[in-house]
Amino acid sequence: MTATDRDEIAPLIETVGIGKSYGGVVALRDVSMLVNSGQVACVLGDNGAGKSTLIKILAGVHQHDSGELRIEGEPRRLSSPRESLDLGIATVYQDLAVVPLMSVWRNFVLGSEPVKRFGPLELLDRRQAQAIARKGLADMGIDIPDLEQPVGTLSGGQRQCVAIARAVHYGAKVLILDEPTAALGVKQAGVVLRYVVQARDRGLGVVLITHNPHHAYPVGDRFLLLKRGATLGNYEKSEIDLTELTRQMSGGAELEALQHELDRVT
Ligand SMILES: Nc1ncnc2c1ncn2[C@@H]1O[C@H](COP(=O)(O)OP(=O)(O)OP(=O)(O)O)[C@@H](O)[C@H]1O
Numbered sequence: 001m002t003a004t005d006r007d008e009i010a011p012l013i014e015t016v017g018i019g020k021s022y023g024g025v026v027a028l029r030d031v032s033m034l035v036n037s038g039q040v041a042c043v044l045g046d047n048g049a050g051k052s053t054l055i056k057i058l059a060g061v062h063q064h065d066s067g068e069l070r071i072e073g074e075p076r077r078l079s080s081p082r083e084s085l086d087l088g089i090a091t092v093y094q095d096l097a098v099v100p101l102m103s104v105w106r107n108f109v110l111g112s113e114p115v116k117r118f119g120p121l122e123l124l125d126r127r128q129a130q131a132i133a134r135k136g137l138a139d140m141g142i143d144i145p146d147l148e149q150p151v152g153t154l155s156g157g158q159r160q161c162v163a164i165a166r167a168v169h170y171g172a173k174v175l176i177l178d179e180p181t182a183a184l185g186v187k188q189a190g191v192v193l194r195y196v197v198q199a200r201d202r203g204l205g206v207v208l209i210t211h212n213p214h215h216a217y218p219v220g221d222r223f224l225l226l227k228r229g230a231t232l233g234n235y236e237k238s239e240i241d242l243t244e245l246t247r248q249m250s251g252g253a254e255l256e257a258l259q260h261e262l263d264r265v266t
Pocket residue numbers: 022025026027045046047048049050051052053054
């Protein structure tokens with residue numbers, strides 16, 4: 001197989017039987033997932049299921065201690081968030097990585113600031129930074145009238161949208177969103193999901209973490225269900241419908257098994 005062949009067929013991210021413990025706590029056990037370009041891979045599960053742990057391994061915050069992480073076909077062990085970002089993986093955390101008192105445009109260019117040179121001096125090019133932010137948001141159709149507004153004063157949904165536009169603008173291949181709709185009302189959640197779809201349509205691989213099958217199902221191509229660190233199910237969309245996904249999420253299968261046991265003994 002040549003390098004070109006591998007590029008063509010390798011998924012953006014693949015985890016093979018990945019595991020992670022924190023001291024004595026097994027947070028993740030033997031989890032396999034796929035993230036493809038132009039698809040949304042959903043990770044579902046209850047509190048403590050291991051969702052954030054899984055994406056922190058992809059984001060270079062933690063390292064797996066078993067199994068294999070492959071990025072575009074190459075086995076990797078990411079030692080820092082910078083390394084993950086340099087490989088094209090942009091992560092938006094549950095508690096957003098924004099500086100609340102900084103303006104929208106300043107946050108947008110954070111870490112990639114355009115500079116003006118005056119001899120040996122480098123200064124932030126404010127005008128260009130504002131233009132970059134304005135264009136990045138406009139490209140995604142995101143309307144934030146005042147870019148001087150501190151990010152902390154945006155709604156939760158707007159903040160997620162800015163973070164998504166930023167990842168798209170800076171050329172991420174993979175966009176990881178940890179519970180982007182958790183704190184949002186129905187309407188705002190809908191808006192955020194629309195931008196998830198836009199990022200997907202631009203060819204990014206999106207990893208969407210959520211508790212809510214009603215948010216995952218309409219936009220998802222694949223569904224990984226976690227429970228206490230283990231895989232409860234791993235489906236392509238054609239293999240499962242919303243009713244079944246919801247049933248599995250709410251422990252319906254367990255209840256049925258329990259009922260079956262009760263029927264046997266009574
Ligand atoms: N830094 C840590 N140190 C020790 N244990 C941890 C750490 N981070 C997570 N855990 C444990 O690992 C397990 C999985 O946690 P994780 O945060 O991945 O779950 P989650 O699915 O993201 O939950 P939530 O829906 O509440 O965000 C939990 O039992 C948690 O207590």
